Amino acid sequence: MNKKQKRLLRDIVISAALLTAAFVTDRLLAAAWYARLALYLPAYLPVALPVLRKAALNLKNGQMLDENFLMAIATVGAMALCEFPEAVFVMLFYQVGEWFEGMAVAKSRRSIGELMEIRPETATVLRDGQERKIPPEDAVIGDILLIRAGEKIPLDGVVTEGRSALNTAALTGENAPREVGVGDSVVSGCINLQGVLRVRVQRLYEDSTVAKILELVENSAAVKSRSETFITRFARVYTPAVVGLAVAISVLPPLFVGAWSDWIHRGLIMLVVSCPCALVLSVPLTFFGGIGGASRSGILVKGSEFLEKLAQMDCLALDKTGTLTKGEFRVLQTVGDQEALRLAASLEAFSEHPIAQSLKRAYNGELLPARNIQELSGLGMTGEIDGEKVLVGARRLMERYGVAVPDDTLPGTSVYAARGGKWIGTVLIGDTLKDTARAAMRVLREQGVRDLVMLTGDTLPAAEAVAREAGISTFRAQLLPQDKVQAVEDLLKTHNVTGFVGDGINDAPVLARADVGIAMGAFGSDAAIEAADVVLMRDDPLLIASARRIAVRTKRIVTENIVCAIAVKVLVLLLAAFNLAGMGAAIFADVGVLVLAVLNALRALKRE
Amino acid sequence: MKKVFRLEDLDCAACAAKMECAVKKLDGVKDASVSFMRQSMMIEADDDVFDGVVEQAAKVCKKIEPDCVIKR
Numbered sequence A: 001m002n003k004k005q006k007r008l009l010r011d012i013v014i015s016a017a018l019l020t021a022a023f024v025t026d027r028l029l030a031a032a033w034y035a036r037l038a039l040y041l042p043a044y045l046p047v048a049l050p051v052l053r054k055a056a057l058n059l060k061n062g063q064m065l066d067e068n069f070l071m072a073i074a075t076v077g078a079m080a081l082c083e084f085p086e087a088v089f090v091m092l093f094y095q096v097g098e099w100f101e102g103m104a105v106a107k108s109r110r111s112i113g114e115l116m117e118i119r120p121e122t123a124t125v126l127r128d129g130q131e132r133k134i135p136p137e138d139a140v141i142g143d144i145l146l147i148r149a150g151e152k153i154p155l156d157g158v159v160t161e162g163r164s165a166l167n168t169a170a171l172t173g174e175n176a177p178r179e180v181g182v183g184d185s186v187v188s189g190c191i192n193l194q195g196v197l198r199v200r201v202q203r204l205y206e207d208s209t210v211a212k213i214l215e216l217v218e219n220s221a222a223v224k225s226r227s228e229t230f231i232t233r234f235a236r237v238y239t240p241a242v243v244g245l246a247v248a249i250s251v252l253p254p255l256f257v258g259a260w261s262d263w264i265h266r267g268l269i270m271l272v273v274s275c276p277c278a279l280v281l282s283v284p285l286t287f288f289g290g291i292g293g294a295s296r297s298g299i300l301v302k303g304s305e306f307l308e309k310l311a312q313m314d315c316l317a318l319d320k321t322g323t324l325t326k327g328e329f330r331v332l333q334t335v336g337d338q339e340a341l342r343l344a345a346s347l348e349a350f351s352e353h354p355i356a357q358s359l360k361r362a363y364n365g366e367l368l369p370a371r372n373i374q375e376l377s378g379l380g381m382t383g384e385i386d387g388e389k390v391l392v393g394a395r396r397l398m399e400r401y402g403v404a405v406p407d408d409t410l411p412g413t414s415v416y417a418a419r420g421g422k423w424i425g426t427v428l429i430g431d432t433l434k435d436t437a438r439a440a441m442r443v444l445r446e447q448g449v450r451d452l453v454m455l456t457g458d459t460l461p462a463a464e465a466v467a468r469e470a471g472i473s474t475f476r477a478q479l480l481p482q483d484k485v486q487a488v489e490d491l492l493k494t495h496n497v498t499g500f501v502g503d504g505i506n507d508a509p510v511l512a513r514a515d516v517g518i519a520m521g522a523f524g525s526d527a528a529i530e531a532a533d534v535v536l537m538r539d540d541p542l543l544i545a546s547a548r549r550i551a552v553r554t555k556r557i558v559t560e561n562i563v564c565a566i567a568v569k570v571l572v573l574l575l576a577a578f579n580l581a582g583m584g585a586a587i588f589a590d591v592g593v594l595v596l597a598v599l600n601a602l603r604a605l606k607r608e
Numbered sequence B: 001m002k003k004v005f006r007l008e009d010l011d012c013a014a015c016a017a018k019m020e021c022a023v024k025k026l027d028g029v030k031d032a033s034v035s036f037m038r039q040s041m042m043i044e045a046d047d048d049v050f051d052g053v054v055e056q057a058a059k060v061c062k063k064i065e066p067d068c069v070i071k072r
Helices: A003-029 A033-060 A067-080 A084-116 A209-222 A226-257 A260-273 A277-296 A304-312 A320-324 A339-348 A354-362 A395-400 A437-446 A460-470 A481-494 A508-513 A526-531 A542-577 A583-605 B013-025 B047-064
Strands: A123-127 A130-134 A144-147 A157-161 A164-167 A178-180 A197-201 A299-301 A315-319 A325-336 A370-376 A380-385 A388-393 A413-419 A422-433 A451-455 A474-476 A498-502 A516-520 A534-536 B002-008 B029-035 B040-045 B069-071
Touching (some): A003 A033, A003 A084, A033 A067, A033 A084, A084 A209, A084 A277, A084 A583, A209 A299, A209 A526, A226 A260, A226 A277, A226 A304, A226 A542, A226 B013, A260 A583, A277 A299, A277 A542, A277 A583, A277 B013, A299 A304, A299 A542, A304 A516, A304 A542, A315 A320, A320 A325, A320 A422, A320 A451, A320 A460, A325 A339, A325 A354, A339 A354, A339 A370, A339 A388, A339 A413, A354 A422, A380 A413, A388 A395, A395 A413, A437 A460, A451 A460, A481 A498, A481 A508, A498 A508, A508 A516, A508 A526, A516 A526, A516 A542, A534 A542, B002 B047, B013 B029, B013 B040, B013 B047, B029 B047, B047 B069
Parallel strands (some): A315 A451, A315 A498, A498 A516, A516 A534
Antiparallel strands (some): A123 A130, A144 A197, A157 A197, A164 A178, A299 A534, A325 A422, A370 A380, A380 A388, A388 A413, B002 B040, B029 B040
């Protein structure tokens, strides 16, 4: 509770106590109106003064439809009609609502505040053998940072000395520490848990992950959802309309039937109901809670609009490599002579290519001594083993040397091996599906994402194998990056809301083109953070499902709140018009709805 | 230029919506957004008129919510 809230709570308690005392005395005495006014005024003033002050200021500025002004008119009007307890009760309850609202907003804001704690205050750099504490903004590329246990990594860089475990929870929502050693890249915002690390700065502070994330979080409110726009528009019409109605009902009927004070009383009740704040607040509060809850689960959402679209998404296009698959190559099988793997490994031992690495990992036996080794970029390797010419590589390498190879439609990348001008076998290399990919696709489909479409630059058989394994029925293969944009555009035409999820490498235009661009594993990739609407901080496909679940829940709460608040307001308006509801009932209903809406909104904060 | 300002003591969600609406209508403002939850206002305007626009926006906001202060 801040100072303002404490003061308000104090005033509420004082006022409530005085109201009770005044009410009891009033019952016992049955005094004249001026005595009763004197009795109730001390209870009224503590809660009413701030409202009356603002009402006066607003009146001066011509803001007649401000809620302070409306509440002031309603309560002062009630006083004028000698409805003293009612006037105090209304003001008291109005302030209870305000207090409650303030607490809820603060709670919701704190959830984002936690994320803001990733901001590093200082960086310790080693310059000329001296330790210096400087603002992270002043560090330059190549500086050596000294990071002790318990300190935050201030800028992105690479470890040059030391081993440690990092707490990445603030960024990823993941509690398991991440082990790092010399040569590993580290990301700003993580906390060093043990030992001293030396890190060479690779990015300036403004380009570092932490700065990008903070920028994203700070700007995320600028893009507003349709629900939010709807409710503010509604409020712009609602308040003047109800105030107009209140004036009409206070003046018109009594012109014909008399009973002025009765009709004015009905009008004042309507003024109480006309306050729009509960309605206007509940929508952004809920979305904010949803965004906060998502960020605590390692999902950054750039604005309530995208949370809303995520909830409405009926089609999701997925990139293959790095999104559904791990992006690590491994040997799937060897076709033909098993010796092919041995030959391939023996030659590829001299290459640093990722495919070569996977061959080396797959073959555990003794390598054959090879001579005259040559690496032909993009084609493969040639060499001599036991005096015979050996070729290992792509189909085009075999064609160049006139080696006939069997046609195949194997899923994956084929590495052909030939000895003495003859094909002996093919090693098939493929990417591994992520452990949770299949489960994630199933959950997404259960959540109502009707179409899942895989887009890949890979060959048809490779795409088909991954799609089948992941449980995706639709896929498009051999797409160049610009083809992927076209593919997403096609999907946009036939679906309401189309999302795209990619790893952020090479697919920024696609991320930007989709209704909802989701970047996966943006941990350290600032390009993805910029291009995407939703950023998943972990490389886990299940996080897409989590994001969807949070979005759907948030959207549902928003709808519940809008419907409930409008329904209650309309009901009370009708009751007031027919003299069936008192002013007390009106404010009670109003604050009651506010409390319900706020409690409901806070559910959106829940972490996945 | 696009800049985000903090708003202090912005206490009412409906006022925030009114401010956004009013600032958007100001001459020279390309886009504006007020977030009650974040207590912030984003203003986008051309560089050469930016300071004047912010001045105008501050005045308009003061009218709608007298206690609210724009931190520059």
